[in-house]
Amino acid sequence: ASTLGAAAAQSGRYFGAAISAGRLGDSQYTTIASREFSMVTAENEMKIDATEPNRGQFNFGNGDRIYNWAVQNGKRVRGHTLAWHSQQPGWMQSLSGGSLRQAMIDHINGVMAHYKGKIYAWDVVNEAYSDSGGGRRDSNLQRTGNDWIEVAFRTARAADPAAKLCYNDYNIDNWTWAKTQGVYNMVRDFKQRGVPIDCVGLQSHFNGNSPYNSNYRTTISSFAALGVDVQITELDIQGGSPQTYAAVTNDCLAVARCAGITVWGVRDQDSWLGAGASPLLFNGGNKKPAYDAVLNAL
Numbered sequence: 294a295s296t297l298g299a300a301a302a303q304s305g306r307y308f309g310a311a312i313s314a315g316r317l318g319d320s321q322y323t324t325i326a327s328r329e330f331s332m333v334t335a336e337n338e339m340k341i342d343a344t345e346p347n348r349g350q351f352n353f354g355n356g357d358r359i360y361n362w363a364v365q366n367g368k369r370v371r372g373h374t375l376a377w378h379s380q381q382p383g384w385m386q387s388l389s390g391g392s393l394r395q396a397m398i399d400h401i402n403g404v405m406a407h408y409k410g411k412i413y414a415w416d417v418v419n420e421a422y423s424d425s426g427g428g429r430r431d432s433n434l435q436r437t438g439n440d441w442i443e444v445a446f447r448t449a450r451a452a453d454p455a456a457k458l459c460y461n462d463y464n465i466d467n468w469t470w471a472k473t474q475g476v477y478n479m480v481r482d483f484k485q486r487g488v489p490i491d492c493v494g495l496q497s498h499f500n501g502n503s504p505y506n507s508n509y510r511t512t513i514s515s516f517a518a519l520g521v522d523v524q525i526t527e528l529d530i531q532g533g534s535p536q537t538y539a540a541v542t543n544d545c546l547a548v549a550r551c552a553g554i555t556v557w558g559v560r561d562q563d564s565w566l567g568a569g570a571s572p573l574l575f576n577g578g579n580k581k582p583a584y585d586a587v588l589n590a591l
């Protein structure tokens with residue numbers, strides 16, 4: 294196969310990218326994105342502040358721009374993200390307790406109703422665990438009660454039974470880290486108690502402080518063994534090492550329930566890390582060595 298999407302499809306997987314509505318007018322960008330990828334995540338346009346800028350008033354303009362571009366170009370869509378401490382609109386940041394809990398539920402229902410039946414998988418909850426110690430991150434959502442995550446998942450299942458429901462986080466790639474174990478224990482508990490969860494998203498932003506480790510394959514297979522899919526949801530590698538890109542790809546392919554890989558942007562110039570980090574697979578219109586490494590591994 295000669296594209297990432299087609300190569301991933303040989304093993305029944307997808308290869309996706311984060312897409313930004315503001316770049317859909319850039320033909321170099323859309324040419325690459327349309328040719329190479331089979332899955333799309335909106336980089337910001339389906340987040341809470343974008344979709345519910347005022348309480349009870351939903352705006353799907355840019356989310357729909359990305360959704361429509363994806364479907365018109367034959368791609369599936371991952372939804373990102375419904376409940377998160379970050380990129381909350383001002384009105385939500387100032388809520389707490391029962392009214393925040395209700396606002397979270399209403400937000401999940403409002404967004405999932407709009408995209409009902411159209412989304413491959415939703416990141417229902419994003420980044421709820423602390424970077425140290427294996428417990429929950431402090432946030433306004435966490436302060437509504439420890440059950441906020443399972444309430445989010447139960448709400449999401451009822452709102453769109455066709456969508457896979459994911460828990461998504463960063464720094465849960467290294468199997469030895471407390472944060473990874475904390476999320477693993479939550480997923481195990483959810484599966485045991487019948488809380489609806491279908492997938493774990495490993496963001497996989499690799500850099501000097503959180504480098505790729507060869508125990509990544511153990512992380513993927515351990516989550517998969519709990520009975521959930523694993524999706525690599527926001528892959529970027531500071532410095533763009535082809536060897537590391539190949540290792541990540543091989544680790545996913547080694548686990549049957551690793552469903553696909555999404556890179557967090559198209560070209561280096563599109564990356565949230567800045568082009569200087571050289572973290573992605575394209576430089577301008579050109580395929581980088583990391584691209585060839587991924588294509589060959591798929």
Ligand code: XIL
Nearest residue numbers: 336337373374419463496527564565
């Ligand atoms: C980032 C976007 O790439 C930026 O454009 C935005 O300014 C901040 O958010 N984890 C996530 C993503 O789940 O939503 C974040 O995306 C990157 C880290």
